[in-house]
Amino acid sequence: MCDRWGMPDLPDLLDAYARHLRAERGRSEHTIRAYLGDLATLTAFLDAQGGIPLGEVTLRDLRAWLADQTGRGVARATIARRAAAARTFFAWATRTGAVPKDPALRLVAPKRVKSLPGVLKQGEATSLLDVAAVAADDGDPISLRDRAALELLYASGIRVGELVGLDIDDVDFAARVVRVMGKGAKERRVPFGEPAERALREWLDAGRPRVVTAQSGPALLLGRRGRRADARQIREAVHRLLAHVDTAPDIGPHGLRHSAATHLLEGGADLRLVQELLGHSSLATTQIYTHVSVDRLRTTYEQAHPRA
Numbered sequence: 001m002c003d004r005w006g007m008p009d010l011p012d013l014l015d016a017y018a019r020h021l022r023a024e025r026g027r028s029e030h031t032i033r034a035y036l037g038d039l040a041t042l043t044a045f046l047d048a049q050g051g052i053p054l055g056e057v058t059l060r061d062l063r064a065w066l067a068d069q070t071g072r073g074v075a076r077a078t079i080a081r082r083a084a085a086a087r088t089f090f091a092w093a094t095r096t097g098a099v100p101k102d103p104a105l106r107l108v109a110p111k112r113v114k115s116l117p118g119v120l121k122q123g124e125a126t127s128l129l130d131v132a133a134v135a136a137d138d139g140d141p142i143s144l145r146d147r148a149a150l151e152l153l154y155a156s157g158i159r160v161g162e163l164v165g166l167d168i169d170d171v172d173f174a175a176r177v178v179r180v181m182g183k184g185a186k187e188r189r190v191p192f193g194e195p196a197e198r199a200l201r202e203w204l205d206a207g208r209p210r211v212v213t214a215q216s217g218p219a220l221l222l223g224r225r226g227r228r229a230d231a232r233q234i235r236e237a238v239h240r241l242l243a244h245v246d247t248a249p250d251i252g253p254h255g256l257r258h259s260a261a262t263h264l265l266e267g268g269a270d271l272r273l274v275q276e277l278l279g280h281s282s283l284a285t286t287q288i289y290t291h292v293s294v295d296r297l298r299t300t301y302e303q304a305h306p307r308a
Contacts (some may be wrong), residue, residue, distance in 0.1 A: 017036075034081070038082040042065055045065045055098075057090075066079055066107075066109060074110075078308070081111040083107055083108070083109035087104045110296065119176040119251070119259045120255065120259040125263070127248070132146060142211075142224055144199075146241065147199045147202075148221070150238065152200065156178060157256075157257045157264075158257070159257060160235065162182060163253070164228065165181060166220040167219060172260065177192070178192060188277075189276055199272045211223070215227070235253055238255075254305060272294045
């Protein structure tokens, strides 16, 4: 069946593309939704131009779409991601014969402005974890869970999606490492320290048994009703507990990942080791944290040196 653009029905085509991203590219559901949302802005733009068929889209059309996005005030990072989504989609559509030629081969988005990620100072990270420990003193299972989650996020630098995907047997207490399934279904083993171990053991001994149900399965972290905890619950916990640290910026779980990486480098860790711990496929991605460290060094220098 073809749509009014003379192509396979667009919803069917996007469904096939989503299956490709999921099965062949190993993309997460979050990434797939983002890609499909980006393509929706493109198809809406083409529709507004009189219904340009996907098979007749040109490079000029794609550049006009990105220019339209810029005119609407869309952030550069978002435009760069949408350009990437268009390139991967048209490459796939051309390869599968859904469109006759790839109009996005030479599509270039405006350069992204590299922004330094928000990070905690080492003292702020310590204060945050102290707040989580005090909150867990009441023995409430969710407070115990939140403390374990924050300790492990900061200790290991794993992503919040990786954290909530952990099962109990992914934690090796003897070796003090956690087995993580990262982006692209790539597995890695990440170490954690004694404070995280203590928090995890307390959660498993005194917290999890009080909320576990027959439906809990092997999930490491649970919600109050016994279901696997989700990223939203952990994100809310980070914001709530961080509000008690007066000097700290309001960051989420990803900010704890940034903080862990920055503090590792400040402590003398090798950049490639940090790359491996974080699960970055490219060293260039990890190098942003060297800029963070230099930026903080300069700030300290300017505050402390009499001739700065």
